[in-house]
Amino acid sequence: MEGQPMLMIPGPTPVPEQVLRAMAKPPIGHRSGDFSKVIAEITANLKWLHQTQNDVVALTVSGTGAMEAGIINFFSPGDRVLVGDNGKFGERWGLISKAFGLNVDIIKAEWGKPLNPEEFRAKLEQDTEKQIKGVIITHSETSTGVLNDLETINKYVKAHGEALIIVDAVTSLGAVNLPIDEWGLDVVGSGSQKGYMIPPGLGFVSISPKAWKAYETATIPKFYLDLGKYKKATDKDSSPFTPPVNLMYGLQVALQMMKAEGLDKIFARHQLTTKATRAAMKALNLPLLAPDEYASTAVTAVMPTTVDAEKIRGTIKKQFDISLAGGQDHLKGKIFRIGHLGFVSERDILTVICALETTLVELGYEGATPGAGVAAASQVLAQS
Amino acid sequence: MEGQPMLMIPGPTPVPEQVLRAMAKPPIGHRSGDFSKVIAEITANLKWLHQTQNDVVALTVSGTGAMEAGIINFFSPGDRVLVGDNGKFGERWGLISKAFGLNVDIIKAEWGKPLNPEEFRAKLEQDTEKQIKGVIITHSETSTGVLNDLETINKYVKAHGEALIIVDAVTSLGAVNLPIDEWGLDVVGSGSQKGYMIPPGLGFVSISPKAWKAYETATIPKFYLDLGKYKKATDKDSSPFTPPVNLMYGLQVALQMMKAEGLDKIFARHQLTTKATRAAMKALNLPLLAPDEYASTAVTAVMPTTVDAEKIRGTIKKQFDISLAGGQDHLKGKIFRIGHLGFVSERDILTVICALETTLVELGYEGATPGAGVAAASQVLAQS
Numbered sequence: 089m090e091g092q093p094m095l096m097i098p099g100p101t102p103v104p105e106q107v108l109r110a111m112a113k114p115p116i117g118h119r120s121g122d123f124s125k126v127i128a129e130i131t132a133n134l135k136w137l138h139q140t141q142n143d144v145v146a147l148t149v150s151g152t153g154a155m156e157a158g159i160i161n162f163f164s165p166g167d168r169v170l171v172g173d174n175g176k177f178g179e180r181w182g183l184i185s186k187a188f189g190l191n192v193d194i195i196k197a198e199w200g201k202p203l204n205p206e207e208f209r210a211k212l213e214q215d216t217e218k219q220i221k222g223v224i225i226t227h228s229e230t231s232t233g234v235l236n237d238l239e240t241i242n243k244y245v246k247a248h249g250e251a252l253i254i255v256d257a258v259t260s261l262g263a264v265n266l267p268i269d270e271w272g273l274d275v276v277g278s279g280s281q282k283g284y285m286i287p288p289g290l291g292f293v294s295i296s297p298k299a300w301k302a303y304e305t306a307t308i309p310k311f312y313l314d315l316g317k318y319k320k321a322t323d324k325d326s327s328p329f330t331p332p333v334n335l336m337y338g339l340q341v342a343l344q345m346m347k348a349e350g351l352d353k354i355f356a357r358h359q360l361t362t363k364a365t366r367a368a369m370k371a372l373n374l375p376l377l378a379p380d381e382y383a384s385t386a387v388t389a390v391m392p393t394t395v396d397a398e399k400i401r402g403t404i405k406k407q408f409d410i411s412l413a414g415g416q417d418h419l420k421g422k423i424f425r426i427g428h429l430g431f432v433s434e435r436d437i438l439t440v441i442c443a444l445e446t447t448l449v450e451l452g453y454e455g456a457t458p459g460a461g462v463a464a465a466s467q468v469l470a471q472s
Numbered sequence: 473m474e475g476q477p478m479l480m481i482p483g484p485t486p487v488p489e490q491v492l493r494a495m496a497k498p499p500i501g502h503r504s505g506d507f508s509k510v511i512a513e514i515t516a517n518l519k520w521l522h523q524t525q526n527d528v529v530a531l532t533v534s535g536t537g538a539m540e541a542g543i544i545n546f547f548s549p550g551d552r553v554l555v556g557d558n559g560k561f562g563e564r565w566g567l568i569s570k571a572f573g574l575n576v577d578i579i580k581a582e583w584g585k586p587l588n589p590e591e592f593r594a595k596l597e598q599d600t601e602k603q604i605k606g607v608i609i610t611h612s613e614t615s616t617g618v619l620n621d622l623e624t625i626n627k628y629v630k631a632h633g634e635a636l637i638i639v640d641a642v643t644s645l646g647a648v649n650l651p652i653d654e655w656g657l658d659v660v661g662s663g664s665q666k667g668y669m670i671p672p673g674l675g676f677v678s679i680s681p682k683a684w685k686a687y688e689t690a691t692i693p694k695f696y697l698d699l700g701k702y703k704k705a706t707d708k709d710s711s712p713f714t715p716p717v718n719l720m721y722g723l724q725v726a727l728q729m730m731k732a733e734g735l736d737k738i739f740a741r742h743q744l745t746t747k748a749t750r751a752a753m754k755a756l757n758l759p760l761l762a763p764d765e766y767a768s769t770a771v772t773a774v775m776p777t778t779v780d781a782e783k784i785r786g787t788i789k790k791q792f793d794i795s796l797a798g799g800q801d802h803l804k805g806k807i808f809r810i811g812h813l814g815f816v817s818e819r820d821i822l823t824v825i826c827a828l829e830t831t832l833v834e835l836g837y838e839g840a841t842p843g844a845g846v847a848a849a850s851q852v853l854a855q856s
Contacts, residue, residue: 093500100499100717111718112496115484115671116477117795148534148673150713153696187695281714287499289532289673289716308693311571312537329534330665332673332716333484334495411501 096440097413098230098259098387099151100281100288101430103338107286110341115333123333124325126340131322133343134292137261138276139351140268144294145318146339148332151258151279154291156184157313158254158277162222162299164307165189169222170211170251172203172241176231176416177256181224188308193220199419200232200389202382205240218250221302225253228260231416233389233425234378235264242271252299258282259386261292262346263358263429274299282386283354285345285431286338295319358385360472361428361437364465368441371464372448373455377423386429387413394454397424400447407450408443434469441465480824481797482614482643482771483535484665484672485814487722491670494725499717507717508709510724515706517727518676522645522660523735524652528678529702530723532716535642535663538675540568541697542638542661546606546683548691549573553606554595554635556587556625560615560800561640565608572692577604583803584616584761584773589624602634605686609637612644615800617773617809618762619648626655636683642666643770645676646730647742647813658683666770667738669729669815670722679703742769744856745812745821748849752825755848756832757839761807770813771797778838781808784831791834792827818853825849 095102116123134144147154159181163169169190171182174197185192195207203225212220223245227238238255245253252274257266261276262283268276274296281288295303295315303316311317317328346354362385369376369390377389392400397415401424404410413425428437441461448456479486500507518528531538543565547553553574555566558581569576577595581587587609596604607629611622622639629637636658641650645660646667652660658680665672679687679699687700695701701712730738746769753760753774761773776784781799785808788794797809812821825845832840 092498095498095500097501099714100502103498108496108498108718112492114476114479114487114492115665116479117481117797118484118672119797120795148532148537149696150532150715152713153532156696184695187698188693279714281499281717287716287718288502288714289719309572311568312533312540313696314571329536330483330663330672331534332671332719333665334492334671335673335716335719411504413501413503 091409094410094439096427096436097411098282098425098427098429099279101285101427102432103287104285104342104345104431107338107341111334111338113334113337118327118330118333126336127327128325130336130340130343131325133347137343137346138268138294139266139270140294142268142294142296143319143322144292145315145322146331147291147293147313147318148289148329149291150288151277151291152180153313154277154279154293155181155256157315158275158293159184159224160188160308160310160313161315162252162275162302162306163190164305166191167221168193168219169224170195170208170220171224172226172236174201174203174232174234174236175199175226175229177229177258178226181226181256185224200234200377202234203236203241205237205244208241209244212244212248212251215248218248220248220251222252222254226256227266228263228384228386230259230387231419232377233384233387234382235260235384236382239271242273246272252302259384259429262354263386265355268294272296280335280339283430284339285342286335289332289335290339358428360469361432361434362388364434364437364468365426365428365441367464367468368461371460372445387425387427389423389425391423392453395451397421399451400424403451404443404447407447410440410443438462438465475793478794478823480811480820481795482809482811482813483663485669485811486816487671488669488726488729488815491722491725495718495722497718497721502711502714502717510720511706511711512709514720514724514727515709517731521727521730522652522678523650523654524678526652526678526680527703527706528676529699529706530715531675531677531697531702532673532713533675534672535661535675536564537697538661538663538677539565539640539642541699542659542677543568543608544572544692544694544697545699546636546659546686546690547574548689550575551605552577552603553608554579554592554604555608556610556620558585558587558616558618558620559583559610559613561613561642562610565610565640569608584618586618586766587620587625589621589628592625593628596628596632596635599632602632604632604635606636606638610640611650612647612768612770614643614771615803616761617768617771618766619644619768620766623655626657630656636686643768643813646738647770649739652678656680664719664723667814668723669726670719673716673719674723742812744853745816745818746772748818748821748852749810749812749825751848751852752845755844756829770811772810772812773807774810775807776837779835781806783835784808787835788827788831791831794824794827822846822849
């Protein structure tokens, strides 16, 4: 039987039927009054989702494009920046910063471990001449399922006073509390195929007044990713270049759904599915890559011991048509990743756990007692 | 009655129902084997559409992003380029070239007039030291409906030998013959919401071996728009960053439709609707901005004399729910533009002409005899 595939990866994430249907509407002109109304509604709801009064702009790019825009608009070649790197995406922001001629100071942690805020504090406190212009942090590291301690690192950035804090929130926005105004986050980048519950093709950047001040003197060349153009157009309920009209239709509906659910409930749902997933993995003798205190609510990375991770992924895909993500770079074959980001319910997570249990039994995975995973997850869900 | 709006602007263009339905499929993982097959099919069909053996890559950007990639990947700051500017988009490629530090020589023509190939010849022949590294030409200037004589300009570029020819084919690709390999076009950029018959959100760039050679030594900084990354991934039926999965579903179907129709028939259809539109406008005493010999097959710009262009646009929208495009910049209010690009049939064009006639009569436009436009268009269609 050709059934409906189940997508449990950290992006693209599952898309609600009403969003898919909205995207299938015939496009209208992006310069029309009717479309201006769509942009106005989306902009207001994006600010709500970002918990900010800052500008939030939408670009036709992937998450990487949004983060590149979030970096290159605020610096000049030679500017010193600190970049946290404890996974694939932190590594990428370092590469982008170097590609555009920044003086990059990488603060590393092992993949699967969180960044150490004290290393940031030390570098920032040493910098009495205020040469550090920016600190770039991946909030939820998608490659490992680690949620970095952004709040603490940001406190040290605020104590420094000069540096901008630039956040990759690609898999944290909409999955965990990220109070941009309360924390004073200058630049926050994200992508549509994650907590937004719509397909890939849109990137978002929020920009604080302090960041706009830096923008004025920043000299890295830019045009398509020039955020000033996006702000100017967004202020008039417009866009500088043709926006992806049908994805915007989908975004309009997805944001309405998120508002109806409410931020607190969205965050609680993500916490619950994360906790249930982690409890089930432990009960099934499957080690977790990230420690509990730094667990991303978007994705859980699992390191099976006696059976190859790709074997588990292949079997659960073949038998149950459930897509899990593999490991990236040196973690390829060593981990599989379960996405529980965006449009994922308690029922979905139980389904994956059941199917995974069956897969482990079939593959003869040592120490996986049938029923133990579901039992552990049920405990978590029952206590909520 | 709330009916179905009719979109007759030069982008976004109308999208076939089967494409809209394909876009409403739930997304799958972009790193899955199933999606690799989609990329492989799309890449092969893009090469067919581009009439080329060169690399053709797809980026998550608007047309401007594709053109920016087509420029910045092949030059270093200070490189001399010639940019043709006879409208909004030629002007934009000049701005981009300047933003990235190129030494830009603008060759201008009045909006509504074609670029003069002899001016390019003169500059290229004078350049005996081969300082000119690129010539950037807008093939179909969307803002005015002028089709520039790319074939002749390209001959002069080929005679020069050193310069790359870089083409904005955003509204010409799929609307008029553009034989990339036959003419030896180095870089050709385009966007999805045009001849491709899908919504905005994807940009395309074709790259010749000569352009790749220039890429190797080009130093303008880039990352998200680094075409080398796209080539490397496309060669493996993959993408460097998350692609817009649902738009790719739509593109897959649209390219299948185009192949079924065939390039010759697609071009003939565009020529016919263009000819019918122009004949009707003349019969209705509506002057055309672009001369017949340089008429874009994507869009016709019309300059009404006794009634304001915006009044005509507003009335036909209100009474018949037909969207026409207005003028840009100094042509705002002076022209309206009829799109006949992509998924537009003879029936569609007749519909617009009928509705426009009725609108003109209602507004008391001088010299517009009811029936004259349709009669003229019918003559053209009957002779085909």
